[in-house]
Amino acid sequence: MSRSRESARRAIIEAAWRLVDRRGVVQLVAGVSVRDIAEEIGISPSTVSYHFGSQEGLAWAMIDSLVEERDLEPLRVLTEMLGSDSIGLDASELVRLAAQGDWDELVRPESAVFERRLMRTLAATGSSADGDRIAARLRDGVWREYLGSFTALIDAVCVSQQLRFVEPFTSLEVARIATATVERLLHQYMIDPESIRPDLAADAMVAFFSAVLKPDHARLGIDELEASMRSLSRPDEVDPELLEWRRHVAAAAAPLFDRPANQVSLTDVAAASETSVRMVADRFRSSNEVAAVSVHRYMKELRAAVERRLDQDIELALTDYLCEIARLARIDPIVWGALGLERQRAVFESGPGIHVDVPLDLAVQAALRAIGVNGTDGERTDLSRLVVDTVLSYSLTRPAVAPHVVAALALRLVNVPS
Structure with a gap:
């Protein structure tokens, strides 16, 4: 695909997302016409149809864009840093550092846009005929990769600090619980930012990991x-x-x-x-x-x-x-x-x-x-x-x-x- 064509596709997808964001609809493109999208970025409706064929094609491209936008590189860098024996921090300090960094990243304006779009896409899994397909795309493209990277981060901390989880928890299960907790806090923050203090997520994660970790004597x-x-x-x-x-x-x-x-x-x-x-x-x-x-x-x-x-x-x-x-x-x-x-x-x-x-x-x-x-x-x-x-x-x-x-x-x- 040529660079100009790829650029046009991205512009159309972003225009569709902006309209969905402003109109607040549940379905990704419900209430948003091809003409609306074309007017948003000053192109002809035929150009939109040329790139995506139909609104369904555009909707799937919007979902794919979410998958592509998830940047896991900061998590990988943090994993390398926290897995180093030379960092000189104990387990609770490492958890706090990771959790606070994650929260600060989540509440950035750019991240907030991503989270809103992800929430709308998740809502579509329960009300769309393509719900199972959407769920599978998010599971494979977003959650599975993210949980894999987050689990690797947790394992790196456990190895460097010589810790393990109390039974019956595994690092993947702990990653799921921690992610769910922070996501819920983030949803509350998006509704009422003043109700969530900046270090609440980090405090919660330190308390949680302290409860499920113990020295790995083995x-x-x-x-x-x-x-x-x-x-x-x-x-x-x-x-x-x-x-x-x-x-x-x-x-x-x-x-x-x-x-x-x-x-x-x-x-x-x-x-x-x-x-x-x-x-x-x-x-x-x-x-x-x-x-x-x-x-x-x-x-x-x-x-x-x-x-x-x-x-x-x-x-x-x-x-x-x-x-x-x-x-x-x-x-x-x-x-x-x-x-x-x-x-x-x-x-x-x-x-x-x-x-x-x-x-x-x-x-x-x-x-x-x-x-x-x-x-x-x-x-x-x-x-x-x-x-x-x-x-x-x-x-x-x-x-x-x-x-x-x-x-x-x-x-x-x-x-x-x-």
Whole structure:
């Protein structure tokens, strides 16, 4: 299409819109004739017909012009700016900055013209035979693109501030709610500008986003927790070959512990693991310790429990982990009971001991740090051991209590929601 023809089309469309604006009709071109439009810009009616064929063609061109006028570039620029870690603002300040900028843009005279025209077009969806088609054009050309850009802006703020939405909201749903709220305020402003103070929309958005956002502990701590889970079988405190040997022997002897550990001798352990009695006696103080170390064979299941919902929420991952400990302890109470006794014994001994052989506490400690439980590393170590010991104690002595209840009770010790 030539430049002169495109210019003529735009002039005719704008003339039609001006007449609709002045006459206030519901239907886009109802009450506006081709002659009216031609007189508005000083051309012949045949010129209007030449470019658009009919009033229906002109009406669709007017709708297309609305779609084309929606400028999303300021939103994209704001997304890049707010997504930068170097901007130096907290989440509420970022929300206020974005919301105030959006409101200031909406109340500009040029934007007010666009909003009035959009409202008239929306009204046509309910009273026109082409209502569904008009709605589809606006949905695809205006709302879908705008909501996509607005959602990207929200996601950028969440990533830079390490935040996420409370359930059940998604960033797209929040974008819809925020847009609807601001649009309603804008409609009131268009009717009575004095009734809406300049920063009301920004205040409303700060309050709304404060209610639906919370720290994304999964993003804050997922790397650390995954590293801790990977290290469950590779701690640095002891000779790795000795550690691997102890775990191998204990796993081989595990079938023996279908009866109490005190009924299993170290000779039985040596025979089951095809190892000399001397070596077993040198490296284990009792068959109870062998039974305790054999719990390490469950680490694969515990890692799977952590990873199941780790990408959703670190509190959920921690709860799943503790629930799995409780479940496994009930399935195999003899070896888990032996582990509980060895953990109690370790309180009075120096060195890593059973906490390295079966490092249940590492994942809990990393999760507590990521969640933001206050204290030093040493204090969090003690807390993590207390949490695990509580889960073991409840699971072994109160089998009627459900695993998820046991996990919730244990997490109350450190004020972690479950």
